[in-house]
Amino acid sequence: MADAGDSRHTPLYDQHLRAGAKMVDFAGWVMPVRYGSEIEEHHAVRRAAGLFDVSHMGEVRVRGDGALEFLQSLTPNDVTKLRPGRAHYSGLLTEQGTYVDDLLVYMLAENDYLVVVNAANVEVDYGWMVSRRNSSCRIDDHSDKYALLALQGPKAPEILSRLTDVDLATIKYYRFIDGAEIAGMRCLLSRTGYTGELGFELYLPPEDAPSMWQALLEAGADDGLVPCGLSARDTLRLEAGMALYGHEIDRETTPYEAGLGWVVKLASGDFVGRDALVRQRDEGVGRKLVGFEMLGKGIARQSYEVLHDGEAVGTVCSGTWSPTFDKALGTAYVPPTLAEVGTEIEIQIRKRTVAAKVVDLPFYRRS
């Protein structure tokens, strides 16, 4: 039943099954949702380290003359600020300034970029980019050329240092080394992640993934490193206030509404969606993303209604039990007048109306 239909397997599928993972269908892939206790996996990442298989993510290579201009015209962050070995968070936007996807842009070399996108959107993003190509650059879907492992948690540098000569302290946040040697294998080693913890992501050839997975788990076994599934990945990213496509951001929401205005560099020249964002900056947003915690019993889930004084005022984007805080947390869009921290709201949890209050995002900050 885990292997429904024609869903794809990552190169680590057999490792997951052997480890007793519960597998689920996610964005066309059969992925591990948890190996044992998702709460223990979550705690492992906050306190020691966790290893994630996120090979379902997509990679699109954009290179050749005009690659810089092309990405600059298509994404809201300022690509001219990147240097080889640096990456940044950005997006693909519609003419309305809403999200087609969020993504990372890695600058490999001059006019050579790797764009990392969500698994569910690879085909849409690739098509979006190809149909808007305005220069002689090449655009290739290289998703099949990469497996992606994420080693996340305070012990990540120590664990990784046992397998490499690379001075990890020199890799600042959102920087990377292309061709780093880890456990005798070459990878693109990036100090990025989706958990709110210190950590690294390793892009490597699929055929090396099982050996790398094994090497990392063995190197970290004494430090409490455990494999982690999508469930822990989601609770970790939500605590860290990181957006997930299809929840906090989608084709209805803009970076300004989502609290991601820092990604938008209006001075970087024209890009798809810029005019709409300029208007929204001038006129103000009609709704804002907020974090909330439940005061009464129950867990908010995506698409539940948000109420204020009994009136529907918004919708829940994500909601979960938070293992770190031992309470139910969520994100929602509400009118700006209700976005202030401390505002009392209610969440319609099926037949019950349950009290909640607006709190600061992110819920969790690494100390």
Added chain:
Amino acid sequence: MYPEDYRYSEEHEWLKVDGDTATLGITDFAQQELGEVVFVEMPEAGETFDAGEEIGSIESVKAVSDIYVPVACEIVEANASLDDSPETVNEDPHGKGWLVKIRITDPAALDELMDAAAYQAHIAS
């Protein structure tokens, strides 16, 4: 794993019948599907339900699942220990993780429930 003297529903509840009363819980298969249970919402003693009605819900980290009662009944007692220790549903789903004790008001629907062998075939299919 699945007690022989329990009856099982397609919605993955079990029922241990004792005369005109019964204990209800969710099966080991159901708790595995749900993941770690963090909150159980249950009915009050005295509430009455028809066969197939929703009586509450179980929240896990990642999902919410409704609890259905497979026979017409009156709630005698909800498992109060789950308020503080909802994880008992994961740890001992067929025992200490029971959800409610009921008085069966119309046993007709009992015949539609599966025995352990039939239930195991059901979840294997």
